[in-house]
Amino acid sequence: MSTDETGHGGTNAEGPGNSAGIHGSGRYLIQLVTPAGERISHPEFDPWVQDISDEQLCSLYEDMAAVRRIDVEATALQRQGELALWPPLLGQEASQVGAGRALREDDFVFSSYRENGVAYCRGVDLTDIIRVWRGNASSGWDPYTINMATPQIIIGAQTLHATGYAMGIQNDGADSVAVTFFGDGATSEGDVNEAMVFAASFQAPVVFFCQNNHWAISEPVRLQSHIQLADRATGFGIPSLRVDGNDVLAVMAATRVALDRARRGGGPTFIEAVTYRMGPHTTADDPTRYRDANELEDWAAKDPIARVKSLLERKGLLTENLQQHVQDKADAVAREMRAGCTNMPDPEPLDIFKHVYSSPNSWLDRQQDHYSRYLASFGDPAGANSPEGAH
Amino acid sequence: MSTDETGHGGTNAEGPGNSAGIHGSGRYLIQLVTPAGERISHPEFDPWVQDISDEQLCSLYEDMAAVRRIDVEATALQRQGELALWPPLLGQEASQVGAGRALREDDFVFSSYRENGVAYCRGVDLTDIIRVWRGNASSGWDPYTINMATPQIIIGAQTLHATGYAMGIQNDGADSVAVTFFGDGATSEGDVNEAMVFAASFQAPVVFFCQNNHWAISEPVRLQSHIQLADRATGFGIPSLRVDGNDVLAVMAATRVALDRARRGGGPTFIEAVTYRMGPHTTADDPTRYRDANELEDWAAKDPIARVKSLLERKGLLTENLQQHVQDKADAVAREMRAGCTNMPDPEPLDIFKHVYSSPNSWLDRQQDHYSRYLASFGDPAGANSPEGAH
Amino acid sequence: MTQMTFARAINAGLRKSLENDPKVILMGEDIGTLGGVFRVTDGLQKDFGTHRVVDTPLAESAIMGTAVGLAYRGYRPVVEIQFDGFIYPAFDQIVSQVAKLHYRTQGAVKMPITVRVPFGGGIGSPEHHSESPEAYFTHTSGLRVVAVSNPQDAHTVIQQAIASDDPVLYFEPKRRYHDKGEVDEAVDLSTALPMDRARVVAEGTDVTLVAYGPLVKTARDAATAASDEGVSIEVIDLRSLAPVDYATVEASLRKTGRLVITHEAGQSGGLGAEVAASITERCFYHLEAAPVRITGFDIPYPYSKLEMHHLPGLDRILDGVDRALGRPNSLSGLEG
Amino acid sequence: MTQMTFARAINAGLRKSLENDPKVILMGEDIGTLGGVFRVTDGLQKDFGTHRVVDTPLAESAIMGTAVGLAYRGYRPVVEIQFDGFIYPAFDQIVSQVAKLHYRTQGAVKMPITVRVPFGGGIGSPEHHSESPEAYFTHTSGLRVVAVSNPQDAHTVIQQAIASDDPVLYFEPKRRYHDKGEVDEAVDLSTALPMDRARVVAEGTDVTLVAYGPLVKTARDAATAASDEGVSIEVIDLRSLAPVDYATVEASLRKTGRLVITHEAGQSGGLGAEVAASITERCFYHLEAAPVRITGFDIPYPYSKLEMHHLPGLDRILDGVDRALGRPNSLSGLEG
């Protein structure tokens, strides 16, 4: 959760040039660490993570472990009836932490509902992360406080927001970047494709970060596309990268390449992070209905956290001390989130009328007036004891 | 207008194999006749038009001339107040006749508003072609009579219809093909991109025929895309062809390649026909406001009809006889269309209530009853002398 | 007669349609192996194959647009929109194509498309999963719109909708999916109540209460509660939202003279406005009081902790009944 | 005061907004070099540059969605939808994003987006060029909807809409673009009639005639014609369609006791239903007759040779006025 110490590779003047690692075919899978945790050298992408010190590597591990712990805790909270729903990102920690940690504070993120790991890297308050899933708000936080829009549920819609935001950055003459996260299924939506049209046409500083986690609820990625998703972008004139999404260093490198291009006026980049949704779509889903247990096993062997742990071990960094520290951190995070959840005050009935408009509206004001009279007719102006509506 | 004599190349067993002429990059421009009318040999595509006899070449010329004459006559009718509007296809005759003549009768066309040349090749009645533009109907013909949907005004919407129709062909186990025509501007619409997603996913027998006429009203094609439109399709896993859209033979060859692939179960193909809209967007448009006269001149030098004429001349086929025949044909076509236009009976007021539903609807029946009473209150049940509505 | 859930009743209706007409084809997201997120299409792909029950890529405009193409080819597509809030990307294809093609082609091209939409709130979901978008479609000429309220109707009307040559928006009250009811699977469609007809589901004499979809149950409960207080409510299940069967509503109104309409959708421009305006137009001199609308508020659907305040419940409906009857109510003394 | 056309008056208003606020940015298809197909943005790109007046690729959902992103970044996008019938591809972004984001984020993110929509028929165009989609938006919570009827309002209200922190759908009656009127370009926005207020444009005592957009002129002409027959019509230009300024309509109704509403959109579920229902609710005991709706029919917009039969004209409106007044009319003897 150390946004400030990272993300500078992209503006590193010694980094490789603008065309780094772009493969028109998109078929090349960027990998810097093997599933066994072996660091393999890669002349093109190594320079983009050469500033990642041992300490930072440990901190990436810490973030990934914390994010996983958030998932586990939130799932438990859901099972205990404290949350209405939770969309786990289990298995996608490297994609989200690698990308999230590559960003600068002034970059702006437009994500879907699954990017709680990115939000964590942006420094989101742990209570804010679950407000929506508890049913206490439609946005957990003020987007401007962490420069990240709140979860978007309409598949793909946020990619256009990112593109528009990027057009604004461009108009402002700034070198920030808009980064949008979306899934493999989202690539089929018109909005995502139109976003690429606009991004390419205006050469807007936007990064399209697609987490190909192989599933859109019950639909396998091959139903959306027979070819690799990274190839989609090239048809719009947008360079693309295909990266091992379970390799946190590779993801960080690829994201930095894309950010750097955008900052330098080189326009959009599309990143396909190849990863896997190891959990259900949401806590309401039962993936055993539609997918093979073997597939899950295969991917468990590529677990992103196990991988970074192996890397640390090979480097002699996986001390007991570190493990304890990470465990403590994860515990603290989980504790804080749980406390935030159970202590969250219930909203007030009349809150439903707030913020529909930014100035008075005669229709709504009348309805609010009538409803508060209705609530008052139960002898309780705040409505706390009023009967609930639907039966 | 001889649908029956053409379109067999695609099923010609001696034709080249399934992979003919597909270039992933889409950068290669297929040309069989130079602007000067010189037939250049092309080992890959020649076989696809080897059955085109001298006689058929003359008939292609005839169709193109007739189509141009339709345009000129319709524009005149518009100027004379007989038509409300007309969208000329001036300059795109080779694209439309080349593609239109490659089709089989059982193929089904879903076009935009500009494909009057395709409709001509499908055998449309000349009066039917202008019903819409006179304001006498929203469809000029029954789509099933010529297996061509009536003009689609919503940009790109028809590409999905074609894809769905093709899915139906597939389910039926037939070897017909759905062919959809659309413009360069249309490639930016979500629908067109979603159509490619579905077509690729289901490997539907559909041909995406994009007439890149360089303009979408006042917007040049480079605003829609910095790269060639044919490249778009490859990002969806759809093979594409880029063809000289002013070369009727090349267009026919490319279309046959695409149709053949579809018939053999090879799925969709995207064709970019590079052509030019020599006239205004519609008769309501004034292109001098936004485009350079030089550009028009450049393209006039590549005129598709002049080209086929030169080819015929080089082959010694451009006899006075032929010229007279073609002239007579064009005159007859124009005469028939004009007569059809000016003799078209006006619709009846109560026609507005017909065919909203296929069975009685209580809301509408009441409104029709009330309106007929209203008309009757002017003493004229048919409403012919009733006052018109808006002022 | 079999006891079955609402969801199962639709499933059984879909199965029948698939069996009876080879041109019926189901399309949507996750409707195949998974059987839909609400299991409404459970088992159908297994039994009818991937060509009859089609998992589509994730793109609603394309689902609707390819359904149009399939209809051109003679098919009867039944499209599932996963949740109400995801129908908007398909809005253009619905409004400009599905609704208009029969008219555009002067009857030459039929659009026998059924669009199944789980709608309404009350299930504790986040945004976009609890919308009531029906008024957008009832205002769209060329569409038929129905909303079912009980397993038997769900079973019968889905088959009628699929058999209709007109496009039909078929709204399923998702919070009632698990409700059970008796279903006669041998129902004869030709003699069953046509899908464009309303039904009086509880007779009464004092006030007419019009509801549809999820609120029919609430309305019936309200009628039961009111009868304890000596108020006799006639409950009408609208069933068809476009066209509304005004003959049935009118007959009731002429008896009661008072009208309450309830729906979850926002009040302004909702279907309640249309019913109130039309009934006022048709029987002004029989009205003893202004029609009352008890509806959702003019707000985006709120987060689930507060959704019960947005949704019309039994008490709010009864308060509206009191208003229609001129009895003391929460707004007493306000109106002039 | 300058004499100018309707289109020019909007143009001048846009120019002022561009001058006064560097965050105002115009986006749309063909609005740059061409100046829009109706020339409403004529000359603006030349004077303000391609970064302030942006020709976009041909994709309405993207135009709206990128406008959302620009609003996130602090801009005030003014989007042109080329014709009413082309707004539907943007429907999802409008309904699920533009309308809901301020609510979703509890006021943190403002959506000061203005969507300019040339709307309505009467210009002899083919399908999709004459739609009246306003009711879809008036039923969408979170949006403000206005329709202007004369050059001065067009000029003033476009600036008010752009200055509003809420999203505004601004409907321009395209068949009136060439109408001329006096425009005070020095109008003070802070003292001008707020955009959410209706205006009585002709006083009268016998019946209240409510219109908006293109039909305000027709309504005024009807009032003039009726006065020859001794019928005094009060004409109200609604101006704001969401929210409707019911206080103004109510005041008139209390005077006349009779209401006629007219619009080009189809009747069922149109704004007329909302006005009729709300006015009935608010002043039932002042109503002498049922509110009358004179509107387009529940049909897709017909081909242009017949459009004048679909559009409410002066005579049809007067027939409705007669109905409201209980005078002989085309439906005399029908109602019970």
Ligand SMILES: Cc1ncc(C[n+]2csc(CCOP(=O)(O)OP(=O)(O)O)c2C)c(N)n1
């Ligand atoms: C427009 C729209 N259609 C459908 C849905 C329902 N839905 C929610 S998530 C989802 C699958 C998304 O898959 P993907 O894009 O791969 O993202 P992932 O869930 O795997 O992160 C679907 C279909 C939606 N939210 N929005």
Ligand SMILES: Cc1ncc(C[n+]2csc(CCOP(=O)(O)OP(=O)(O)O)c2C)c(N)n1
């Ligand atoms: C959805 C939609 N948006 C906008 C329009 C208005 N419009 C009509 S034609 C056109 C340009 C189309 O350009 P292109 O696709 O290149 O086809 P061409 O006219 O050149 O044949 C536009 C913007 C429309 N008809 N439909």
Ligand SMILES: [Mg+2]
């Ligand atoms: Mg996925």
Ligand SMILES: [Mg+2]
């Ligand atoms: Mg074009």
